[in-house]
Amino acid sequence: MAHITLPEGVPGIRSLVMYRPETGKHLYQLAQVLLRDASPLTPAERELIAAYVSHKNNCMFCMSSHAAAARCLYGDESAIVDDVLNDMQHSGVSDKLKALLIIAGKVQQSGKSVTVQDIDAAKASGATDREIHDAVLIAAAFCMFNRYVDGLATLTPADPEAYREMGKRMVEKGYALPDANGK
Amino acid sequence: MPHIEIESHLPGITGLLEYRKDSAVPIRELTQILLRGTSSLTEGERELIASIVCYGNECKFCTTAHTAAANLLLGENTTSAAVLKDIHTAPVSEKMKALLHIASLVQKSGKQVTEDAILAAKNAGATDLEIHDTVLIAALFCLYNRYVDGLNAFTPADPAYYETLADRIVHHGYTRLPQGYDHLKNNPVH
Numbered sequence: 001m002a003h004i005t006l007p008e009g010v011p012g013i014r015s016l017v018m019y020r021p022e023t024g025k026h027l028y029q030l031a032q033v034l035l036r037d038a039s040p041l042t043p044a045e046r047e048l049i050a051a052y053v054s055h056k057n058n059c060m061f062c063m064s065s066h067a068a069a070a071r072c073l074y075g076d077e078s079a080i081v082d083d084v085l086n087d088m089q090h091s092g093v094s095d096k097l098k099a100l101l102i103i104a105g106k107v108q109q110s111g112k113s114v115t116v117q118d119i120d121a122a123k124a125s126g127a128t129d130r131e132i133h134d135a136v137l138i139a140a141a142f143c144m145f146n147r148y149v150d151g152l153a154t155l156t157p158a159d160p161e162a163y164r165e166m167g168k169r170m171v172e173k174g175y176a177l178p179d180a181n182g183k
Numbered sequence: 184m185p186h187i188e189i190e191s192h193l194p195g196i197t198g199l200l201e202y203r204k205d206s207a208v209p210i211r212e213l214t215q216i217l218l219r220g221t222s223s224l225t226e227g228e229r230e231l232i233a234s235i236v237c238y239g240n241e242c243k244f245c246t247t248a249h250t251a252a253a254n255l256l257l258g259e260n261t262t263s264a265a266v267l268k269d270i271h272t273a274p275v276s277e278k279m280k281a282l283l284h285i286a287s288l289v290q291k292s293g294k295q296v297t298e299d300a301i302l303a304a305k306n307a308g309a310t311d312l313e314i315h316d317t318v319l320i321a322a323l324f325c326l327y328n329r330y331v332d333g334l335n336a337f338t339p340a341d342p343a344y345y346e347t348l349a350d351r352i353v354h355h356g357y358t359r360l361p362q363g364y365d366h367l368k369n370n371p372v373h
Contacts (some may be wrong), residue, residue, distance in 0.1 A: 144325055
């Protein structure tokens, strides 16, 4: 049961943004800007960074929903998502994305864990300042989202099918505030 | 030196928020409503919650800035120092102690927040909304601290810099200055 009284039957972050839409609208806008709006990284790559950080934070709701969105966006190459979550170092992502995921993983531990060597490796594999910035900010943002969702013990569906639908919606509709029924 | 090219006259978070302005808008607006919007927690109390999270994350820039803001709002320097040293002996209400404890758990991980910690806050009179806002403020500063340190933003050593910054976030707030920040180019920070 959630730590505070939230709309019944609504999972994860959606129950929180319905509880307090004044803060929720900015949280969803941030997700939309970071994961969908203009960036040199594709929406699929950005959802993968979000899923990877949520996985490292053990946030089942955010990991499952963003992994589902990433699988949807990768289409025929959706297996890459599970490869990264299982063993990022040996996954088939590009060297640049691997370097950015390493940075995101460091940010998950602490901002201070990111070293000059990590940044140099990303730049050597072709990452621009803007790509490094976006990877760090997405990782930092999911350290917020994960703590918000788990810190208030929100409803986490156990059925994988629920996340498949969520992922599809996140790809088709983006991050729009739910209506009063949680839809 | 920052890991990416940031304008040199804008230390800490300011340079990052100016680097990418479209992501800065929701971050600034969220902070403004959480720390300055209508709440049954005072602005000083909310800055103390921010401070204890920044301190737990060892983010020097954010800790110095938000303790300075708390000091300005509270009109003294002793409470913030006592809170960072030991929540239990700090001169704050039982409710604030329980909320600060929840914030320090969120700093480690959302999963660390226990039923007992929530119950203690409720028994001390905390409302659902106060608990909600405490968790979200703590989570938000986990974003800020990682953004600032993850990109190695410049952290001025001069205490006067933080006095000026605290004055701005207390009297103007967290939204972008309408005139931007070009005027700071004439005042190099160290």
